[in-house]
Structure formats: C-alpha cells, structure tokens
Amino acid sequence: MMPIAIVAPQPKTILIVDDIPANLGVMASYLEQLGFDVVTAQDGEEALQRAQLVQPDVILLDIMLPGMDGIETCRRMKAIASIQAIPVIFMTALTETSKKVEGFAAGGADYVTKPFQIDEVFARITTQLQLRTMHQQLALQNLALQNDIRERAHLDEQMRIAALVYxxxxxxxxxxxxxxxxxxxxxxxxxxxxxxxxxxxxxxxxxxxxxxxxxxxxxxxxxxxxxxxxxxxxxxxxxxxxxxxxxxxxxxxxxxxxxxxxxxxxxxxxxxxxxxxxxxxxxxxxFDELTGLPNRRLFGERLAQEIALHHGAGLSLALLFIDLDRFKEINDTLGHAVGDRVLVEAGRRIRAGTRASDIVARLGGDEFIVVLTRIGSLDRVEQSARALLESLAEPFVLDDSVSRVSASIGISLHANAAPEGGQLLNHADQAMYVAKRLGGNRFSYFTPLLQQAAIDRRSLINDLRAAIDGKQFVLYFQAIVELASGRICKVEALLRWQHPQRGLLGPDEFIAVAEETGLITEIGDWVFREAVRWAKRWTALVCEPFQISINVSPVQFKSEGDAQEQAWLAYLEEMHFPATSVVLEITEGLLLDDNKKVKGKLRQYKQAGVQMAIDDFGTGYSSLSYLKKFDTDFLKIDRSFIRNLSTDPNDRVLSEAIIMMAHQLGIKVIAEGVETQEQRNFLLAAGCDYAQGYLFSKPLPPQAFEQLLLENALGPAKAALPTLPCASRMG
Known part of the structure; x- marks a missing residue:
C-alpha cells in the first residue's frame, strides 16, 4: 500500500463569497479566530477575480447571489485551469435536493446549510483541506515514485502524518x-x-x-x-x-x-x-401507541385514498364504526392497566378478523374503525360485522381475571355517489349509537332517517346550551299528600324547559340528551338550588316540617370527584335549611351499581341527613335487600301499578305486598299517579303513607303551588297572603 503525504500545517486562505455584508463579517470573524486567512467577495464576478488572484485553499460560496448565482460562478471557476482544483463549499438556506444536486453537478465539493453551526463549517472546511492535501500528495507521490524509489521511506512518514490529521x-x-x-x-x-x-x-x-x-x-x-x-x-x-x-x-x-x-x-x-x-x-x-394500529390522522389519509381509488374504479367500500360495550366498567373496576390490555387484545382480534387490504384503526378510547374495501355485496359486510361481534364477545382472559365486553357496530356504505370520508365516518358513528341504544352486541346501518335524527339531536344540544345561558329552565311542583291526614307535607320539584319556539317542554324531551352530553350536571345543580330556595320559603309559610323531593340523574352520581356533593351540602348550610328536609329521588338501578364512587356519594348524603327515595319502584330490579342496605327512606310505587288497582287483582296484590314489606324494613311508601278516589281509598286501607297524582294536584308553577299549599294548611279563607316575586327561572 502506497503512503499518503501531506505538507506541514500552515495558515490556509478561505475565500468567502456572500452578498450580505453582515454574513461576511460574522463568518470572516469566526474563521480568523480559528487561524484562517480570510478573503471576501460580494458577487460572482468579484469572486472569479479574487480566486485567480489569491489562489485560496477553500471557497465558501453562497448560492443566492445577485446577477450570476453561486452555481454558475462555481461552473465558471471549474473552467479556469488555475483555480479549478480549489474545493467549493456551497452555503445555502435552500433544502431542495434538486438544488443540491445541481450544485454538485457544477463542481461543488460539499455544502453547509444556513443558519450555520460554526463547528460544522470548520469540520467541512477541514475535511476539504485534508482531501485536497491528500489529492495533491497522492499525485505528487505518483510522480515521485516514477523519479526516485528512494523517496518511499520519506513518503511513508508523510502518510503517517496525514493519518494523524484525518x-x-x-x-x-x-x-x-x-x-x-x-x-x-x-x-x-x-x-x-x-x-x-x-x-x-x-x-x-x-x-x-x-x-x-x-x-x-x-x-x-x-x-x-x-x-x-x-x-x-x-x-x-x-x-x-x-x-x-x-x-x-x-x-x-x-x-x-x-x-x-x-x-x-x-x-x-x-x-x-x-x-x-x-x-x-x-x-x-x-400510529396509536397502545395498539400499534393507525391513528385517526393516518386513518383519514388512507380512507381518502381508498375513496378516490374506489370511486375511480366504480367500486364500493363499507366503514364499520366499532365501540366496545361496558368498557368503562372494566376501567372503573379493574383499573386502566387491565383496560389497556383489553384494548390491545380487541385491536388484535379486529385486525385478525379482516383482510390485509382492509383498513383497521383506533380512533381513541374504546373506538375502532374498519374499512372493508372492494365489497361485492352486503353479505360480505354482514358476515364481517357478525364475525367481529362474535370475536369481541369472547372472554378476555387476563392473568387471574376474565373480562367480558361486547361491541356496537355502525355501518355506512360508500358507492359512487356516496359522501366523502368525514361524512362517511359521521354516518357510521350515528348508526353505532343506534346499535348501542338497542342494547349493544349488534350492528346497525346508517339511513337518511338517522341523519335527520342526528341533525335534530345536534340542534337540541345547541338549544340546551342556549337554555342554560338564557335561563330558560323553570320548576313546576307537584304535591305529595299524607294519606291519613290529607295534609301536603312534601312536594316534588319537576323540571320544565320554556323553549322560545316549541313552548313548555317536559323532561322526557331533553333529559336523555342532557345526560349524554354532560349538561345534566349544570342543569341538575340549578334544580337543586332553586328547589331548596322555594322549599325554605314554603316551610316558613306553613310553619311545619316540609320536605322537597328532587330527582337526581345517575350521571351526576357517576361523575368524578365529590365537588357536587360538597357544594350542595354547603348550600344547605348557607340557606340554613335542614338536610333532613331534602329527599333525593334516585333510580333502582343506581343502588345495584357496583361503582364504589356511587356508593360513597350515597353514604355521604345519608351521613349529612339527606333522605333517599327510590323512584318508579317495581319497574326495575325491585331488590328490597338493596333498599335496606343503603338505608332508603322512601319507596315510590310506580304509576303502572296504581293505574289498574281497580281492575287488576295482581296489581292490588303486588301493591299491598310492596307496602307491607317496605314497612317491615322501616321504609315509608309513596304512591305515584293517583287519579281517582277509589285508588286513594285502596292505598289508605293498605297502609300506604303518601300519594301524589292528579287527584290532589297536577304539577304547578311555584306561585300556584304556593296558593295550594296555603289553602291546604290554613284553609281558603286564610290563604290570601302576599307571596314573593317569582324567581324560579334559571339564574
């Protein structure tokens, strides 16, 4: 192997070509501090003249120059024999590969990118100096070998010196x-x-x-x-x-x-x-970090590509929106670590149940997407949907625990005249919610009726938000009468919405959407405070103990933290209203919820003195053991039993049994929907404690109920008392 020689180190001259004086000054200063001699030029013509005159060791050449640009300047330099061997390092802020390739084609040796890192500039200059020195010495070495073999030892030494440099x-x-x-x-x-x-x-x-x-x-x-x-x-x-x-x-x-x-x-x-x-x-x-599946962003890109491909070829595809049923229960009971493992396994099963040409993605949470490409018929779509439902319904065996979930799948189809990707996804989402409302573990297709329902739902949500801001909610009150005395000793607060276009709306028309969107929390807070405010006034008017019953949504009990409970109990103290005068009406299903947060909140209210009533008893699980376990105060027999007391012996037997068993547990009974004197007499004979219904009063605005209460307590002649101005609107 032939040695490489290099001349002894000496100051090197750098020619810097840049049309911006500030750039020249900064670069020249840095290089001079590093021991280089620096010569400058501000355009291509000047650079050609200086290069021939000074014969620099390296040229730093800006690509963007006035007149003749850097690439053309380099090309001309390489055409001049006296300077063509000088390495040219381009300086540029451009990042296009084509421009860099053009620079190399013009004879450039390297490039540095603005803004500069001086260490990089120094390294690249040093490298080019080394390369040029090596190139020169290799040529000299060949010439020397031809003239005198005795130079071999000397050149070997020079090679070692060169090695130390590079x-x-x-x-x-x-x-x-x-x-x-x-x-x-x-x-x-x-x-x-x-x-x-x-x-x-x-x-x-x-x-x-x-x-x-x-x-x-x-x-x-x-x-x-x-x-x-x-x-x-x-x-x-x-x-x-x-x-x-x-x-x-x-x-x-x-x-x-x-x-x-x-x-x-x-x-x-x-x-x-x-x-x-x-x-x-x-x-x-x-990609989704947990499952490794494409995420929402990549899914959107691939869906757009597939739609364009299918549209051009006259093909159809189907989008399946998959949401796991009861997944939140796994997170709440077994923890998020187990929940994550369920999601990973669910993603694996979904991927395994599709073709390589299909798209599988995770949108987030427990939501997955499958795009079935090149479908020939609906049979293929339904077979895939059923297979996915069966796969996801299989037990998830995770270490010592076995978890079970199912899935709700919404399906939207894309044909030649079908909507674009975003709308296709929205359609499948709407269909998925239909499947979930039907009980889950099923699939549902999108239809135009669903689209209208979705539009109506979105309009309702917007109107609900406006109702909160615009103080459109009002409370109506329905008397609860003590059957033995006929005295109104309780009242149930009932929410109504004074819609600006649709008039007075009952809760059946908006509560479900309020719960789904979380707006029920803010609405429920207003209901509690407004109901307590009126109850305090009426307690003072009748000068007797008086209870207010307030319906509370299960969603409010399942919310994170105890901020609502603390705020309500604090409000009772602020109003100097006894907690024992407040009855919260809850559903049977809430008592059966294994969620520790729900149980804790129920106990927190009970410990403060707030009483509990089970609404619509007999329509759900009807577990008397749970009533006792949670120290329930009142049980409300559903109106479906009361309605047929005079005609259905079974309803009479069931009502009597409920009253008797409740009393044995120390729970008082309220009958709902009492409309006839015959129903009242039967309930009184059966020992029922309280009743409410149209026989006594329909739901009334606060002023009208106040008049009814005064007449009941004092008699009509003494009831003509002044009342406070109405303040029942939300605010």
Whole structure:
C-alpha cells in the first residue's frame, strides 16, 4: 500500500463569497479566530477575480447571489485551469435536493446549510483541506515514485502524518484505488463500522458489499461516479458485528494530474439515531401507541385514498364504526392497566378478523374503525360485522381475571355517489349509537332517517346550551299528600324547559340528551338550588316540617370527584335549611351499581341527613335487600301499578305486598299517579303513607303551588297572603 503525504500545517486562505455584508463579517470573524486567512467577495464576478488572484485553499460560496448565482460562478471557476482544483463549499438556506444536486453537478465539493453551526463549517472546511492535501500528495507521490524509489521511506512518514490529521475527523473516511481496493481508513471509520485496516486492506470495501441493497442500487452508484465524478445519498450497511445501520455517504473521484483515475475517497457519517428519531416521530404521528394500529390522522389519509381509488374504479367500500360495550366498567373496576390490555387484545382480534387490504384503526378510547374495501355485496359486510361481534364477545382472559365486553357496530356504505370520508365516518358513528341504544352486541346501518335524527339531536344540544345561558329552565311542583291526614307535607320539584319556539317542554324531551352530553350536571345543580330556595320559603309559610323531593340523574352520581356533593351540602348550610328536609329521588338501578364512587356519594348524603327515595319502584330490579342496605327512606310505587288497582287483582296484590314489606324494613311508601278516589281509598286501607297524582294536584308553577299549599294548611279563607316575586327561572 502506497503512503499518503501531506505538507506541514500552515495558515490556509478561505475565500468567502456572500452578498450580505453582515454574513461576511460574522463568518470572516469566526474563521480568523480559528487561524484562517480570510478573503471576501460580494458577487460572482468579484469572486472569479479574487480566486485567480489569491489562489485560496477553500471557497465558501453562497448560492443566492445577485446577477450570476453561486452555481454558475462555481461552473465558471471549474473552467479556469488555475483555480479549478480549489474545493467549493456551497452555503445555502435552500433544502431542495434538486438544488443540491445541481450544485454538485457544477463542481461543488460539499455544502453547509444556513443558519450555520460554526463547528460544522470548520469540520467541512477541514475535511476539504485534508482531501485536497491528500489529492495533491497522492499525485505528487505518483510522480515521485516514477523519479526516485528512494523517496518511499520519506513518503511513508508523510502518510503517517496525514493519518494523524484525518484520524480526528468525526466522519468515516475511506480511500480506494482505481480498482476500488481499500488503501486507507481513519479512526472514525473503525469506530463506526468495527473494521480495522488490517481487516480490509487491499480488498473491496465492506461499505459496498453488505448486500443491504439490491445489485441495481450499487450499479447506479458506480455509474454516477463514472459519469459525474461524485455521488451522495443514504446507504444501509452492516457493521462488523452484523448490526445494521444507515450512513449518509459522499463519494468523490480522485484524478491523477493527467486526469486519469487514481481512485475514490468516501466520507460518511452514522445517521442511524437520526433516522430512528425520525421514524419514532413518524410512528407517533401516525400510529396509536397502545395498539400499534393507525391513528385517526393516518386513518383519514388512507380512507381518502381508498375513496378516490374506489370511486375511480366504480367500486364500493363499507366503514364499520366499532365501540366496545361496558368498557368503562372494566376501567372503573379493574383499573386502566387491565383496560389497556383489553384494548390491545380487541385491536388484535379486529385486525385478525379482516383482510390485509382492509383498513383497521383506533380512533381513541374504546373506538375502532374498519374499512372493508372492494365489497361485492352486503353479505360480505354482514358476515364481517357478525364475525367481529362474535370475536369481541369472547372472554378476555387476563392473568387471574376474565373480562367480558361486547361491541356496537355502525355501518355506512360508500358507492359512487356516496359522501366523502368525514361524512362517511359521521354516518357510521350515528348508526353505532343506534346499535348501542338497542342494547349493544349488534350492528346497525346508517339511513337518511338517522341523519335527520342526528341533525335534530345536534340542534337540541345547541338549544340546551342556549337554555342554560338564557335561563330558560323553570320548576313546576307537584304535591305529595299524607294519606291519613290529607295534609301536603312534601312536594316534588319537576323540571320544565320554556323553549322560545316549541313552548313548555317536559323532561322526557331533553333529559336523555342532557345526560349524554354532560349538561345534566349544570342543569341538575340549578334544580337543586332553586328547589331548596322555594322549599325554605314554603316551610316558613306553613310553619311545619316540609320536605322537597328532587330527582337526581345517575350521571351526576357517576361523575368524578365529590365537588357536587360538597357544594350542595354547603348550600344547605348557607340557606340554613335542614338536610333532613331534602329527599333525593334516585333510580333502582343506581343502588345495584357496583361503582364504589356511587356508593360513597350515597353514604355521604345519608351521613349529612339527606333522605333517599327510590323512584318508579317495581319497574326495575325491585331488590328490597338493596333498599335496606343503603338505608332508603322512601319507596315510590310506580304509576303502572296504581293505574289498574281497580281492575287488576295482581296489581292490588303486588301493591299491598310492596307496602307491607317496605314497612317491615322501616321504609315509608309513596304512591305515584293517583287519579281517582277509589285508588286513594285502596292505598289508605293498605297502609300506604303518601300519594301524589292528579287527584290532589297536577304539577304547578311555584306561585300556584304556593296558593295550594296555603289553602291546604290554613284553609281558603286564610290563604290570601302576599307571596314573593317569582324567581324560579334559571339564574
């Protein structure tokens, strides 16, 4: 192997070409501090003159120059024999690959990107100085060998000196002869690849025979070198230990003085970490971290592509919106870690139940999407939907626990005239909610009627928000009468909505949507405070104990934290209204809820003295043991039993049994929907404590109920008392 010599270090001259004086000043100052002699020029013509006059060692050339740009300037420099060998490093803020390739084609040796990192600029200048020195010395060496073999020892020493210079480069360097046999490597080469010089000296470099690329790739690389004299790009390679990594590689041709090929010099850096970071960013931007499935963003892109493809080919596709049933119960009872494992397994089952050409994605939470491509008939869609339902209904065996969920699937179809991706997804979402409302574990197709229902629902939600802001809610009150005395001792607060266009609306028309959207929390808070305010007034008027019954949604009990409970109990203290005068009406199902938060909130109210009533008893689970367990105060027999007391013996028997068993548990009974004297007499004889219904009073506005209460307590003659101004609207 022939040695490489390098001249002794001496100050090097750098020509900087930039049309912005501030850039020139900053760069010149940095380079002078690093020990370089600096010459400057502000345009291409001046640069050509200065280069020929000064003969710099390296030229830093801005691409964007007035008049003749940097690339043309470089091209002209390479046409002038006296300066054509001077390496040109382009300076640019441009990132387009085409512009960089054009610069290399013009004869540029390297480039640096603005804004500059001076360490990078210094490294690239040093590298080019080394390369130029090596190139010059290789040519001199060949000439010297032809003249006198006695120079061999001296040139060997010079080679060692050169090695000391470029061993400190952070970039791997490889010098090959004309047959591409390894002549020299630096320390960075060994550090990056694991190969020492003894491993590869005189052989084809392992950089070009790792087989990480196909033969066509390497053929194109060598062809570019033969044609252009240089090549650059990303190359995958193998380290000596077999580990795969990726390089950014620049290869330049080395010519003898007569222009014939001497060999090639290769510079490369390990960009594996950079590529891994880029891949991680790409993965995080496009894939769900938990399941590894495409996320909402990538799904949107792929759906748009599939729609365009299917539309052009006249094909159809189906979108399945999948939502797991009862998944929240798993999170609440077993914890989020178990919930995450269920989601991972659910994603795996969904992916396994689809074709490779189908799209599977996770939108978030327990929502998944499947796009069935190239469907020929609805049979294919329904078979897939049923298979997914069956798969997801199988038990999820996780360590020592077994969890069961099912799924609700909404299906929307895309044909030639069908909606675009976003609308298609909304349609499937609407259909999924229909499946869920029907009990889950089923699929439902989108129909135009669903679309209208969705529009109406959205309008209702907007109107509800406006109702809260516009104080459109009002309370009506229905008397609860003590059967034995006929005295009104309780009242139930009933919510109404004074809609500006539709008039007075009952709760059946909006409560379900308020619960689904979470608006029930704010509405329920207003109901509680307004009801307590009126109850306090009426207690003072009749000068007797008086209870207010307030309906509370299960959603309010299942909300996070205890802020509502604390606020309500604090409000009772603020109003100096006894907690024992408040009755919260809840559903049977709430007592059966295993949620610890629900149980804790119920106990918190009871400990404060608030009483509990079970509404519509007999229509649900009707578990008397739960009534006792939670220290229930009142049980309200549903109107469906009361309605047929005079005609249905079974309803009479059931009503008597409920009253008797409740009394044995120390629970008082309220009958709802009492409309006839015959019903009242039967209930009184059966021992029922209280009743409410149209026999006594329909739901009334607060002023009307107040008059009824006064007449009941004092008699009509004494009831003509002044009342406070109405303040029953939400505010």
């Amino acid at each position: 061993q400190n480069s952070a970039e791997g360097m490889l010098v090959m002869d004309g047959a591409n046999r390894t002549l020299s490597i630096n320390a960075a080469f060994t550090s990056i690849t694991g190969y020492a010089l003894d491993d590869i000296a005189g052989t084809d470099s392992p950089l070009f025979r790792s087989h990480c690329h196909d033969p066509a790739f390497y053929a194109a690389l060598w062809s570019a070198l033969r044609m252009d004299g240089h090549w650059h790009g990303e190359v995958w390679n193998l380290r000596k230990n077999g580990e795969k990594y990726v390089q950014w590689m620049v290869i330049n041709r080395l010519n003898n003085e007569d222009g014939s090929l001497y060999g090639h010099v290769t510079l490369f850096s390990d960009i594996t970490e950079k590529k891994s970071a880029e891949a991680l960013i790409l993965r995080q931007a496009n």
